[in-house]
Amino acid sequence: MTHTPKIVIIGAGPMAIYTAKGLLHGDAPLELTIFDATDQVGCGMPYRAGMNADYMYCNAFSREIPSITQPLVSWLHDQDDAFLNAWDLARDDIDARDFYPRVLLGHYMKSEFDQLCEAGRNAGHTVRVLPNHKVVDVVPTESTIKLEAMTPDGQSSFAFDKVVLATGHDWPTAPKIGGADLVSPWPYTNITDLPAGRVGVLGSSLSAIDVIVALGKQHGTFIEEGDKVSWFSNPDSEAMSVTMVSHKGIMPEPDFYYPYPYETLQHVHPEAVSAELESGTGALLERVFALLLAELNDAAPDYMEALGPKAQSIDGFSEAYFNHRETVGGLRALRETLTAAVKSKENKETQHHRYALLRGHENFEMILEHLNDEDWQIFSEKLMPVFGDCYAAIPHISVRRVLALYDAGVLQIIPTGPESSFSNSHSGGVTVKTVDGDITFDALIDARGQAAAALSDLPFPSLVSKLSAPKGDLRAPFKLDLSTPTKGAVYCLSMPQILQRHPFSQGLPNCDALGRDVSKDILRSI
Known part of the structure; x- marks a missing residue:
């Protein structure tokens, strides 16, 4: 008799949803079980009502949010007038470039999660969703991976072939x-x-x-x-x-206009970064930074001239990048950058230096797990603050409320x-x-945001005790290296652990990409 692979995802937020999407698009029938510790399955903590207020906005516009079964804009148009009115939305104003409250996105993801599960069942998969099931331990055994979970009926044990940890954010209650x-x-x-x-x-x-x-x-x-x-x-x-x-x-600066679908960068694009990787890891960070400099010097020569000659090195770029806002002052500079961002949107003209940094920094993700310790420290201290700043573009309504x-x-x-x-x-x-x-x-x-954490900080003691490298880095496809022989496998997409070496992983497009990495590896192995 053919064995149907038994796969479990721990968590039911965005990372879990996009992983499930990849798994359920496979041809082979699966038994997929999804555990969530709460009764609000399918949205995740950053999008959950009660955790977030209705007026807290996501900083990705709707077209940047990866589709689950349909795009966000299509889903919004499918909602009735009463729902839209409750969110102060006019049907004619629904736009693929608009920003929406995170709790509204939670409604979208919950609805889409339900549709995804139903589509998976219709395609021949077995899909079980278990709310109020808090996993307290993950136990690798010779033949399988066992879970210990607190359920509405008490503690129970479950066995699976593949386990995906998608437990999302982890915020201390008393920081x-x-x-x-x-x-x-x-x-x-x-x-x-x-x-x-x-x-x-x-x-x-x-x-x-x-x-x-x-x-x-x-x-x-x-x-x-x-x-x-x-x-x-x-x-x-x-x-x-x-x-x-x-x-x-x-x-951070306010959101600005840029082309979507994205225009290809001329220098710091995936093919160029791949070529640098193929040339070896020596001076890898310096070589890829040179690609970014070439992009900035070509796309925004006036901006780079204004930053001065120090900006032509990794050591000097960060200082030069932040210098003007530090000199002007945080909130006065915010008003100044809002004026420029509004003009960018009204004229549909991008701010070339910001676009080069926004798109260029994504390609640095390709090299991060290949950096030696010295280059990783340089990246973390010098470039990560810049990339984190440009990644965190603020919706204009939020900027205006802050300035008010x-x-x-x-x-x-x-x-x-x-x-x-x-x-x-x-x-x-x-x-x-x-x-x-x-x-x-x-x-x-x-309000410092999610902190990175080591694998040894995972809340599953038996699993941690079986890790070959509890202080090691996660690398694609994020399958944990265990010290005990097992026919099963555990993949880790828990946000604090992912951030340890993949600092650009909190956005929904990143969740989609990481989920595809894991689901592809699982499907290849079964």
């Missing part, structure tokens, strides 16, 4: 930095429950913007008239003041600089050492 206790931003009610007072926000990127907007919504009202946004405090919230603290004291709070006099941003320190204050708050001196907050919210 710390140094000796200071921070407030977790998840669920968002941790933010909105804070009384008006001196609130600090640690970080200044996308997570910080969510926090700031949540505070603004809770303690006042945004008045939005076209492109003009104002903010007015509630009568009982006049004591509210918000300070972002981050290393550089700047914010700044104009109302309740928001500022202060750099901590290299000598920062954090400690609990005697009053019960947190004191931060910044370039402007010590500042004490009633509460400091952790």
